[in-house]
Structure formats: structure tokens, C-alpha cells
Amino acid sequence: MDEFTERSLQAATQTDPGAMRGTKRSVPFAGFAINGKFASQRITGVQRVGYELAMAFQRLFPEDTDLPLLLPVDARTDLDLPQSKTVGRWLKGAPWEQLALPFATRGRTLLSLCNMGPLFARRQVVMMHDVAVYDLPENYSWKFRLWYRFAFSILKHSASHIVTVSEFSKKRITARLGIDESRISVVWNGVDHFGRIAADSSILSRLNLQNDGYVLVVGNLSVGKNLARVLAAIERLSERHDWKFVVVGGCDLRIFNPKAKAGCDLSTNIVAAGFVSDGELRALYENAACFVFPSLYEGFGLPPLEAMSCGCPVIVSREASLPEICGDAAVYCDARSVEDIADKVAQLMGDAALRDAWRARGREHARQFRWECSARQLLDVLERQLGVAGVALPVPPPVISRL
Known part of the structure; x- marks a missing residue:
């Protein structure tokens, strides 16, 4: 128990x-x-x-x-x-x-x-x-x-x-x-309110996404969301893999780009989804290969539980409330290490059976909330x-x- x-x-x-x-x-x-x-x-x-x-x-x-x-x-x-x-x-x-x-x-x-x-x-x-x-x-x-x-x-x-x-x-x-x-x-x-939301799968075709073929990120301008390190990890992974990374949120991702001053664009593997509806977010959760949430500060941390309830494997940090809320149903990373964030994403993306195991574990955990x-x-x-x-x-x- x-x-x-x-x-x-x-x-x-x-x-x-x-x-x-x-x-x-x-x-x-x-x-x-x-x-x-x-x-x-x-x-x-x-x-x-x-x-x-x-x-x-x-x-x-x-x-x-x-x-x-x-x-x-x-x-x-x-x-x-x-x-x-x-x-x-x-x-x-x-x-x-x-x-x-x-x-x-x-x-x-x-x-x-x-x-x-x-x-x-x-x-x-x-x-x-x-x-x-x-x-x-x-x-x-x-x-x-x-x-x-x-x-x-x-x-x-x-x-x-x-x-x-x-x-x-x-x-x-x-x-x-x-x-x-x-x-x-x-x-x-x-988190059971998410079960009442009807998934709007039209966003998958609109963004040209395939089931189990992308990594989902939720980002905004808050320093606590740690988006700069997430994008740095994505840049590192994009050099070796052709995975897509979907970033949901209303901000200009270029302000987090460490190469921005050199005039370089973000990786072409990044899909900026912007603001999405609840139905679209549910569809993105349900079809993502994993959800990355290495936040530095959360009072509770509802997005990881939302992802779990939709059967999406979750990677979170060990910071703030996240270990308390996610328990043993998430993969943990070092929020301050770009390398560790990238490694945890690579581990999940490279092993379909491992993703399935975390999907089952996450669903069971989320049912209790x-x-x-x-x-x-x-x-x-x-x-x-x-x-x-x-x-x-x-x-x-x-x-x-x-x-």
C-alpha cells in the first residue's frame, strides 16, 4: 500500500x-x-x-x-x-x-x-x-x-x-x-477529471505525428520549468536520432536556445505546438512515446499524473514535490544535468518493452488520485x-x- x-x-x-x-x-x-x-x-x-x-x-x-x-x-x-x-x-x-x-x-x-x-x-x-x-x-x-x-x-x-x-x-x-x-x-x-475529456486526435495529423513516435514536453517561461536544459538535451539527441519533440506551451522557444546569438535555428526535430485544448493535450499524451517533465519547482505537479492517466511513460526530476507525487511510477532524472535528461529520454525511446512497462505502472498509480x-x-x-x-x-x- x-x-x-x-x-x-x-x-x-x-x-x-x-x-x-x-x-x-x-x-x-x-x-x-x-x-x-x-x-x-x-x-x-x-x-x-x-x-x-x-x-x-x-x-x-x-x-x-x-x-x-x-x-x-x-x-x-x-x-x-x-x-x-x-x-x-x-x-x-x-x-x-x-x-x-x-x-x-x-x-x-x-x-x-x-x-x-x-x-x-x-x-x-x-x-x-x-x-x-x-x-x-x-x-x-x-x-x-x-x-x-x-x-x-x-x-x-x-x-x-x-x-x-x-x-x-x-x-x-x-x-x-x-x-x-x-x-x-x-x-x-x-487527476480523474482527465478521464472525462474526449481526445481530439486531429492534432496528430495537423502536426504530422505518429503514435509512439515523439517525445512530449510542456514548457513555459517559468524558470522552474527548466525548459532551457530540456531544449539543450533535445539538441544533443537530435544530433544522433531523428525523433520528434513536441513542445506544448505559449512561449518563443528561441529565447531558450543557447545558439540563438549565433543566429542558429532550433533543431528541425522540434515541433512547437503552442497552446492546445484539453482534448488535443489528451491525444498528445495518449500517443507520445514518453513525457519529459524535469521541473525544478512544483507545488504538486499535475501534468505527470495527467500523462500517466493517459498511458504515457513519464520522466521527471527528483526536485520539489515530484518524488512525493509520482512515487515509483516515473523515471527520474537529474534536473540540472543536460546529459542525464538526454540519457533518460534515450533509454525510453530505445526500448518499446520498457515503455509499455512504465505505461502500465503509471496508469495504476494515477488511478489512486x-x-x-x-x-x-x-x-x-x-x-x-x-x-x-x-x-x-x-x-x-x-x-x-x-x-
Whole structure:
């Protein structure tokens, strides 16, 4: 049994030893509202976590439970948002969150799941995904850094409790914000939302890609994504192999090219896919020979789990939260060694049987990361840390790992 399974079972049985026998446990009934600011933004990264966790949290309660999702006026209309309620007529963005939202909670405990929340809400649980504004300040503008550092300095005192997404992030929050560990709980993300996405295989013909014939990379301008070393490894591999490397993300790859000053182009084996839809990304995961993610900094690291869930072998670094989240279901590389990144890619690309073994292992590992488990862990945190109680919910059968 791996750590995630143990944590899920502990969350299910901590307040009721009979839970393993199929009995029920007490959980908080209503008394909560959910910060729906994420619904006005592009659903990626922390917004994806906020949306999926909020929906899973609501599904745990009976349909007639009063558990509103509070939305700004510019919330997207293409999302399924049950029990949603628009509050504040004119305000949007941060002004809405800071000024309109606190008055709409009406004495409830507010669940803010995307790093930020009203600074002076009287009762609030905040999910802080990471403290990258401290650990990777070069990734952000000075205005963004100033706002978030100021906000975190308030929230660390005003929030009733802090939730984060990994033990790594918990340690970094403790170190950077000086919050006692007893005030921080870990709730891992799920990945089963990817199973609801229909693959859009048209991207394969558009990019002239063959099944099991390319390496997939997700990159952006963040220093933590380590794209410069990935591209250097690709350049090294392209000298000996004709493999294709598909880079997904919205950035000019030439700024990472060590030969750019000499006027050289990137390798012709690199396919810059740019931004892709969720369906296109699923198709790329499903058909890739492997996925390379040697990140230097991740609060959780959802892309490797997404790849695993789609049957794509994964290469990740040993940095930050990645060993904690990927366990023994990924190939590990030295993120700071171009040679080691290239060697690990070559090992997988040169052995089809090895790729198949990692596909099976990754799929099995990813099955354990379910949003329902995450929502139940959050409920357990609220019960233990805030002392709330209420209706009883059935405990699902335990997930037993076969790894």
C-alpha cells in the first residue's frame, strides 16, 4: 500500500474506527461557501484544482444542502456550476474577491481554493498551492510579488486554517511564512477529471505525428520549468536520432536556445505546438512515446499524473514535490544535468518493452488520485481543525494499491 492510499484510508477512518466496515462517519453539514473566483479565469493550474475540488466537495453532500458557490459577474458560462450564486454587481477580479465576497458569505466559513482569498474574512480556509513568489521571485512582476507577499502576510494570521497540496509545499510555507505546521494540512489533488475529456486526435495529423513516435514536453517561461536544459538535451539527441519533440506551451522557444546569438535555428526535430485544448493535450499524451517533465519547482505537479492517466511513460526530476507525487511510477532524472535528461529520454525511446512497462505502472498509480478522495480529505481537515460536525456520509470502499 503506498502513501496516497494510506492517507486516504486515514482520512476515512480517523474519527470513526468502524469506517472500514462500511459504516458512516460524521462530517460538517453546510455552514460553508466556496470562493468561485476561479470560474472567471482560464481553467488551468490552480484554477483546475479549485474547480474540480469544489465540485467534488459539493457532490459529497445531499442535493438539497445549502452549499453555495459564490461567483463574480464575469464568471464563465461554459462550466457546470451547481448551486452557484452571482454576488456583487460591478466588481471583478481582486476587487470582487476582497470587497464583495466577504459580505456574501453571511457567517459561513469560506473555502478559498486558489492561493488567495479575502484578507479580512472572519472565517476562512485557504488553500495555498506553493510559495513560488518567495522561492522563484524572478518568475513574477514586482507588482505581483508585492501583492502576494502582502496578502500572504495577512492571510497567515487571518485564515482559520491553511490547506496545501503536498508535504513539500507545507515545508516551504512553514519556512517562508513562519506558520506552525499544526495550522497547515495537506490535501493532494486528483487527476480523474482527465478521464472525462474526449481526445481530439486531429492534432496528430495537423502536426504530422505518429503514435509512439515523439517525445512530449510542456514548457513555459517559468524558470522552474527548466525548459532551457530540456531544449539543450533535445539538441544533443537530435544530433544522433531523428525523433520528434513536441513542445506544448505559449512561449518563443528561441529565447531558450543557447545558439540563438549565433543566429542558429532550433533543431528541425522540434515541433512547437503552442497552446492546445484539453482534448488535443489528451491525444498528445495518449500517443507520445514518453513525457519529459524535469521541473525544478512544483507545488504538486499535475501534468505527470495527467500523462500517466493517459498511458504515457513519464520522466521527471527528483526536485520539489515530484518524488512525493509520482512515487515509483516515473523515471527520474537529474534536473540540472543536460546529459542525464538526454540519457533518460534515450533509454525510453530505445526500448518499446520498457515503455509499455512504465505505461502500465503509471496508469495504476494515477488511478489512486481521485477528486472524491481529495474532497473527503478536505472534509476531514475541516472537521478536525475547525471542530464542525453534522450529517453522516457513507465511506467509500478503500482503494488498495497493487504497486
